[in-house]
Amino acid sequence: MEVKKLHKWDITYEEARSLQEHLASKLRFTPVRKTPKLIAGIDCAFSKDGKRIGAAVIVMDFPELNVIETKTATAEVTYPYIPGLLSFREAPVCIKAVEKLENTPDVFLVDGQGIAHQRKLGLAAHLGLFFDKPTIGCAKSRLVGEYKEPEKEKGSYSPLTYKGEQIGAVVRTRTNVKPLFISVGNKCGLDFAIKTTLACTKKYRLPEPTRLAHQTVTKLKPEI
Helix, strand or coil: CCCCCCCCCCCCHHHHHHHHHHHHCCCCCCCCCCCCCEEEEEEEEECCCCCEEEEEEEEEECCCCCEEEEEEEEEECCCCCCCCCCHHHHHHHHHHHHCCCCCCCCEEEECCCCCCCCCCCCHHHHHHHHHCCCEEEEECCCCCCECCCCCCCCCCEEEEEECCEEEEEEECCCCCCCCEEEEEEECCCHHHHHHHHHHCCCCCCCCHHHHHHHHHHHHHHHHC
């Protein structure tokens, strides 16, 4: 799959913050007109010493959710751990894995934040600009924002707000199980992000594309 070349990664903390603000202004929250045929999930993992990182991307057909393609990539970690700038550590290896794909997904689900981020550019939003595809952040925990706990039944959700603005939704993907924090990455709306996440969630808390990506990259850890 072809991926856009937007910027270099070897930049300072101040440059990265400024770049995030600039890139966030390029995000588009447009309706998705066609039902997706292929959906991809992306997840990352670090080596025990934290010096290397791996990524896995799983492509599945939709709505059947059969695995169509799996690709992985590994790389050295080149950016320090700085809260709010995690995409500068994780995005390069995610892009490296996606560039290997023979199929082009219609939608990407990313284990990370979309616009539910201090500067509205979490990993899913950042990658969404590189991929130029509808991208959804499916995070297991909150980065920023306030919310009320949604009802306990699967499909229930409540708004996630930050500085008076809704930045995502807290979605119960399995009855009586901790919710996920869903936010738009790029080129879709929140309703689409919620519905797609729920449609991809079968027996487990995580949607199948990111769940299988997590399993794949976890098995890859000894080789990272």
